Amino acid sequence: MLNRPLLLIAALLLILLLVWFQRPAPVTEVARTALIMGTLVEIKGVGQDQKHINRAISNAFTAMRKEEERFSPQIESSRLSLLNRTTAAVMVDPQMLELLQLGQEISRQSQGAFNLGLGRLKALWNFEAEDPRVPTTAAIKAILPDPDHELVHIAGNRVTRSSGVQLDLGGIAKGYAVDQALKVLRTAGITSASVNAGGDIGLLGGHGERPWKIGIQHPRRPGEVLATLELRNQTIVTSGDYERFFIQKGVRYHHLFDPQTGLPARGCQSVSVIAPNAAEADALATAAFVLGPQKGLELLEQRPQVEGLILAADGTASVTSGLKGRIQWR
Amino acid sequence: MALKALWVRTTRTDRYLILLLVLVAFTSLFLSFGRTAGKQLVIYADEKIVFTGPLTRDRLLELQGPLGETQVEISAGQVRVVSSPCPRKICIGMGSVWRSGDLLACVPNRVVVRIEGEGKKGYDLLSR
Missing domain, CATH: 1.20.5 (Single alpha-helices involved in coiled-coils or other helix-helix interfaces)
Known part of the structure; x- marks a missing residue:
């Protein structure tokens, strides 16, 4: 005869087994890094199929390397180098066209605060040098692009560069590469991922079920965050005076130049922009930084689906209307 | 009963x-x-893993890159670059890392340090 407690235990065991087999496959996060466009790129994918995520991440890195080959001024064979070598009309690919058009649009809207023609100025300041120095005022003035003159003329898929101007897409191309990586991940069916190219961040979905929690670097306290906020399916880019800089006679000289003066812009410590795509966020962050807190905020408010946080030179923080109440200050 | x-x-x-x-x-x-074992350190040179180990054991690691030798120090549960052949020494200026998910990189010498494992830092990604 069967014992009742034995039946009870057997039933419990059966339930345990059923629960075990009914469990969904564990959700894992795959994180990989690569060095692309002179910066550290980290892509994270969250999901159940590790192999599939790994393959998608490899393809996303490949897409970013293609953008590096297209837009890098250091690569002789890049489309950008080709454009910078000739003043004749050059046939460009759709990607270059898209990026130049977006750059021109943001340049117009920011009254030239965002400028694609600062290649010579950046070379003059040479922040990559072992011992960077402040150039003379005369040297700066000699190479500043004329604000009333068109930098590039676009006619169909043909682009003509103005003589005396060297194009530099440093303020927009990294964001564009992040967008291309996100596109590859989305096409592969990944629904939860992040692409972080040296702080230019693109997000697919949330981090699993919850939103991604983004920290914004404190510009004056290394290792500390200024604020955090939660985002899904958006991009965020921060431009700050603390990433590339040197100090000469007690003055901080950074790499975000005001195209009108050729000197580092002085209105802000950092600007973070949230936008539907990273190329736009990248260019707007630079533009708002150059414009300063008040005009910068006005620019961000004008753009649809764009939000931002500006930390002024005196440490005062301001945010766009849509971001109020969404930020946790640290 | x-x-x-x-x-x-x-x-x-x-x-x-x-x-x-x-x-x-x-x-x-x-x-x-x-x-949920402790945090560990993963080091990549030219995008290949060249070292993994715990943060609890102090040591000095010498890593070869295209420019020369980058020295990474593990001390008191923290990791930092102590010497690098790169021109601007930005990697040294980045200071120490210890939180899970933290990254340290010498881009010119193609050396990347990543902290892996459990740990809370209050955010998933850092925009800077």
Whole structure:
């Protein structure tokens, strides 16, 4: 005869087994890094199929390397180098066209605060040098692009560069590469991922079920965050005076130049922009930084689906209307 | 009392089964503790893993890159670049990292340091 407690235990065991087999496959996060466009790129994918995520991440890195080959001024064979070598009309690919058009649009809207023609100025300041120095005022003035003159003329898929101007897409191309990586991940069916190219961040979905929690670097306290906020399916880019800089006679000289003066812009410590795509966020962050807190905020408010946080030179923080109440200050 | 009455009615097989269940429960508990083991350091040179190890053991690592040797120090649970052949020494200026997910990189010499494992830092990604 069967014992009742034995039946009870057997039933419990059966339930345990059923629960075990009914469990969904564990959700894992795959994180990989690569060095692309002179910066550290980290892509994270969250999901159940590790192999599939790994393959998608490899393809996303490949897409970013293609953008590096297209837009890098250091690569002789890049489309950008080709454009910078000739003043004749050059046939460009759709990607270059898209990026130049977006750059021109943001340049117009920011009254030239965002400028694609600062290649010579950046070379003059040479922040990559072992011992960077402040150039003379005369040297700066000699190479500043004329604000009333068109930098590039676009006619169909043909682009003509103005003589005396060297194009530099440093303020927009990294964001564009992040967008291309996100596109590859989305096409592969990944629904939860992040692409972080040296702080230019693109997000697919949330981090699993919850939103991604983004920290914004404190510009004056290394290792500390200024604020955090939660985002899904958006991009965020921060431009700050603390990433590339040197100090000469007690003055901080950074790499975000005001195209009108050729000197580092002085209105802000950092600007973070949230936008539907990273190329736009990248260019707007630079533009708002150059414009300063008040005009910068006005620019961000004008753009649809764009939000931002500006930390002024005196440490005062301001945010766009849509971001109020969404930020946790640290 | 009800439990005692139930225990009296159990057979030897029942008791073996109860013991088995308890063992299974403890084993799974032990395994789950194993998964949350301490943080570890992963170092990539030219995008290939060249070192993995715990943060708890102090040591100095010498890593070869295209420009020369980058020295990474593990000390008191923190990691930092102490010497680098790159021109601007930005990697040295980045200071120490210790939180899970933190990254340290010398881009010119293609050396990347990543902290992996459990740990809370209040955010998933840092925009800078």
